[in-house]
Amino acid sequence: GAGVSQSPSNKVTEKGKDVELRCDPISGHTALYWYRQSLGQGLEFLIYFQGNSAPDKSGLPSDRFSAERTGGSVSTLTIQRTQQEDSAVYLCASSQRDGNSPLHFGNGTRLTVT
């Protein structure tokens, strides 16, 4: 596609339920990032995938959060047993890993946990 695509754009879920957020990066981009943006806050780094290397998971806030990237393309961020504090906009970005390319962001998934 022309840009980074995220789905769903909005998700409302009950506390305790699991959710899956999807990111479809720009074709050919080897690097993929997940960030979280809470209301009025900056971007919080969650996880970074680069090619076939082991992902950098250092930003995941708890073991309820996990992400995978299948076939080096589409990525899924999974939040288990959601809590109200998980409510935020989850942003995905991709880039070419050549050190000279910016990140291209999707429009995000707005998650609301009730």
Add this chain to the structure above:
Amino acid sequence: SQELEQSPQSLIVQEGKNLTINCTSSKTLYGLYWYKQKYGEGLIFLMMLQKGGEEKSHEKITAKLDEKKQQSSLHITASQPSHAGIYLCGADLTGANNLFFGTGTRLTVIP
């Protein structure tokens, strides 16, 4: 990221005025990126700086990276309502192409 500080947090200016937003790190910035975000939308890439002393301009927006590569500024000349939004600086702090972001500066331009 607490390693990347932006100032001011919020800025309100009259249309036509110039303004500057700063991004400061305690670590060397391997790459510095400026983005703009409008409410409810994703981030729009503005500029990328990598070399100490580098300066780039696009239309009325100029960004600089200082010689020590620990601070960047974004300057808008003759601001317009279309410049309103949240400006975010993102930086590679480790050389691993992993970007961390500042808390953002919310800019309001009054017509």
